[in-house]
Amino acid sequence: MTSRQWAAASLVVLVVAAAAVALLRVPLTAPPAPRADQLDALATLPADAVAKGREFRGALRPPMYLSMALGLVVALLLGLTPAGAWIVEQAGRPFNGHWLGRALLGGLAVVFVGEVVALPIAAWRQSILRRYGLSTQDWGAWTVDVLKGYAVGAVIGAIVLVGFFTITHFAPRWWWAWGAAGAAALTVLLTFVFPVLVEPIFNKFTPMPEGEQRTRLMAMAERDGVPVRDVLIADASRRTRAVNAYVSGFGPTRRIVVYDTLLKEAPPAEVESVVAHELGHAKDNDVFTGTLLGALGAAAAVCALYLLGSWPGLLRLARVDSIAEPRAVALLLAIAAVAGLFAGPLQSFVSRRVEARADQHALELTGDPAGFEAMQSRLSLVNLGDPDPNPVEQFLFGSHPTAVERMAAARAYARGER
Template identity: 40%
Template sequence: MTSPERRVALGVTVLSGLVLAVLAAVLVPWDPVPGGPLPAVDPGAVLTPEQIERAERFASRTDPWSHLSLAVRVLLACLLGLTRRGRAVFARLPGPWWAGVVLAVALFEVVLRVVTLPFAVLVRRQLLAYGLSTQSWPTWALDLVKGEAVDIAVGSVALLLLIGCARRWQRAWPAIAGSVAALLVVVGSFVYPLLVEPLFHDFEPLPDGELRTQILQLADEEGVDVDEILVSDASRRTTTLNAYVSGIGGTRRVVVYDNLVADQPPEQVLSVVAHELAHARHGDVVIGTVLGAAGTCFAIGLLGLAWGAARRRGVATTGPAVVPLVLALYLLAMLVSSPVQNGISRQLELRADVDALRATGDPEAFIELQRQLAIRSLADPTPPAWERLWFASHPTVLVRIALAERVGSGQE
């Protein structure tokens, strides 16, 4: 790596790292729970012994396969990207450099998917056995194919951008690629609800009626402009209950699962919607997008620093041979940063819970909803601490119920 290129990469890393730290400090609610530390409630006060045992048994039959699948995926990615023999396979891909890059991304993703497919099948068998999935095997397989196609498309665009910039601007490429990649993260938040979500679900507007009127009234009281209230056909795939908010600006939408609307009382549906409206009011999608953009720029700066080391070891950094290296490093970075990402997510979720409880004034409905969510999804009420730290994007049901009890009692 030339000295100017190293200086640019170092500058991008330092600057984007500082921006990321400042944004996280300012935008993330690090103390969203009123009244200080929040001890979880006793699981026996929320769930029956049979429900707890069933959830723990389900976790014991699915979590090991999921964790093993992740371990195999990471190990295989390292073998493909961090070893000379692995990269040599990709170096022999035919065609011009840009075609080779797309082929390399596709080969990398398909190999990882095929090798870890048995674990996905084992987990799905448990989902069927415990009644959590309503999806047929053919439609499940089709969703896998769609997911792989999306991953390959996104990965190809990202790698073409990265390698194209490195080929065109040999000194300044980390700054240029980092800036463009950050912009693409923002664009992705706009287009994801329009291009990706419809690949997996059909959406219909929530019909006119009392529930829609109540939701619009709640949104008006919370000062949230609701672009769309949509119902997803989630029951074709799962029996679990959920809702979410996605998109930015004109593509923002609140989506509720059809089985949530059909199976739960209106006050519990309103509790879920109030939570999602809180996300919208605080701009949590925007916060996640901004942090993601800064994090992407930071990652490219780090990659720029590693680029020279790879080049000195004989890795061709302007063609398909570098693709498995970049993707392996990306996978490792995502794994290492998961506690931070999920820690931020949990704080945002707690803030939305607090706002939802205050907006509805109905902690009993919130508590019952959390019980139903835990029962329907067979969520382990007391997962291991390391698992919560690394993989949990939401607080546990016991923490959320403790929050509802505190807010409901006025001990804020």
């Protein structure tokens, strides 16, 4: 078999493996949430708060869609014209056009162009958050966070660029195999290091102090049979008034993180409901599942790039000889942008199913559907959410069930529907 045939066979195996993992690890159905209960739950929410949430989400919609469209247009303009290759060439000149200099500086320069173009839209979004009172940051603090994001992205980008083009340079025929393995390994590595190295750059995390609430939360985790390293409090209030909690890492880095805003806004029973939801993610190993799917997807993407890279039409448009050369960075990013556009709805569907399962787990663990419904109401109102959004947008972008779906699921659970 030729290298291309091996790459095609590997792509098929990786896609089948990812599909198998998804079928085995991701629920295909959600807990019952009758529409009648959804409408009744919606009627219980304060009408003025619902209107404000919808107004807020409506204000965010133009910058969101403009950012998506502009990002795609910039990626295509740089990747499907000689512009991207020209930027790489110019950035590599200080190193006399050495392939590593072009790969690193050229690749980061292409990415930076996209970031600069998107910056005014990000500022527009921040101004909306400030206007509606959801952001607690002044412009100086926001700028610092943006710069931190650029720095983290540059480090990760440099690792990816140097690693990828080193492989393509020294293994021009079989780079897809080494690249696929490297992409999968990097995905797993980031899952371990992100909670301990990256998250502290943006937030300060402190252990929840000893007391009744911590004791109850740790006892609930023990009762659930979920080994948790710690329950941490994030100083989210330095950035937002939104309430949230999440689980990150797995194995020795697994921890449950609770926003300080949640502890301030919600009574202990509702905090327990949120933590029970996060314990559901840990018990079902959702981080492991996401990491495994991400690793398989990253490896498959490298194989697909290798196969797609032999398409003469694309290479002609980008004015490059091979997709494996540094001058093709912009073309790679353009392909990734288009692929991401189509993969987004599938990722949203998987996320909604996983979140719905964690909701069911919270209901079973706490046995408190009323507290769960109250928490979902609070999340929607404090976070200025639309509790019953447009179904098309929910299908395309919704990472969680809607607020009224979650409230209706609690009511169905209370009636014994499973």
